[in-house]
Amino acid sequence: MTDRACARRVDGEVQWIIPRPTAERIPRSVGVLGVTVGPPGRAPSTRAIVVNRTKVWRIASWINRLPIVQPGVWNCPGEVLDAPVVTFTFRRDLAGPAVAQAIEPAFALEPTTPCDPMTLSIHGRRWPALLGGAGVVHAAQRLLGVRLVRR
Numbered sequence: 532m533t534d535r536a537c538a539r540r541v542d543g544e545v546q547w548i549i550p551r552p553t554a555e556r557i558p559r560s561v562g563v564l565g566v567t568v569g570p571p572g573r574a575p576s577t578r579a580i581v582v583n584r585t586k587v588w589r590i591a592s593w594i595n596r597l598p599i600v601q602p603g604v605w606n607c608p609g610e611v612l613d614a615p616v617v618t619f620t621f622r623r624d625l626a627g628p629a630v631a632q633a634i635e636p637a638f639a640l641e642p643t644t645p646c647d648p649m650t651l652s653i654h655g656r657r658w659p660a661l662l663g664g665a666g667v668v669h670a671a672q673r674l675l676g677v678r679l680v681r682r
Contacts, residue, residue, distance in 0.1 A: 551599045555651065555658040557591040557631040561621040564590060566671065568637055568679050570613040579677045582625070590671050591621060594633050597661040600645045607646035614638060617668050617679050630654065635664035637680045 564587040569575030581587055615637040620629050631653045639647035641663070649664025650657065672679045 546601075549599065549601060551597075552658070555599075555653065556595045557621055557633075557653065559588065559591075560623050561587055561591055561630050563587065563622040563625050563627075565618075565620040565622070566675070566677065566679065567618045567620075569615050571616055573613070575618075576615070577677065577679060579675060580625075581675060586674055587621070589674065590619065590667065591631075593667045593670060594619070594649070594651065594661070594664075597649065597663045597667070599659040600648050600662055603645070605645045607644075611638075619671070633661075633664070633667075635668050637668075639665035639668070641665045641669070 562582070562584050564581040566577075566579045566581065567575035568577040581590075617635050617637050619633040621631040621633075622629055631651065633649055633651045635649040636647045643649075643662050643665045645660070645662070647665070648660035648662060649667070650660055652658065668679055
């Protein structure tokens with residue numbers, strides 16, 4: 532009888548996923564959506580106002596379902612100055628102040644990365660960046676029939 536040695540190695544990696552806070556949601560009370568495309572701080576090249584509550588809420592719900600960027604170290608390419616962004620500004624009514632604003636780089640493609648996240652502010656408070664904003668931009672473009680970005 533021979534004794535045979537057997538070794539087994541088991542490795543594992545666990546990553547804590549930070550959930551998106553429930554307060555980080557565009558409120559259902561929004562009824563007007565302004566969409567612009569252009570470099571930050573300059574006149575937009577595209578502008579649209581949406582007053583159809585169903586369409587406004589559909590776009591808000593897409594943004595509300597996006598996951599947050601998880602903490603980590605990312606090696607991102609250099610940013611292009613004055614690169615155009617797509618800005619979604621949600622209001623309760625046409626004359627009211629902005630309730631929420633989501634901004635996505637116009638050059639972002641799916642799947643997005645932590646290097647091209649969507650930023651979100653609600654009632655002036657900025658929340659953690661979101662992943663998947665390029666998908667929202669493309670879906671909104673189809674829903675609204677307005678060219679927001681070129682593929």
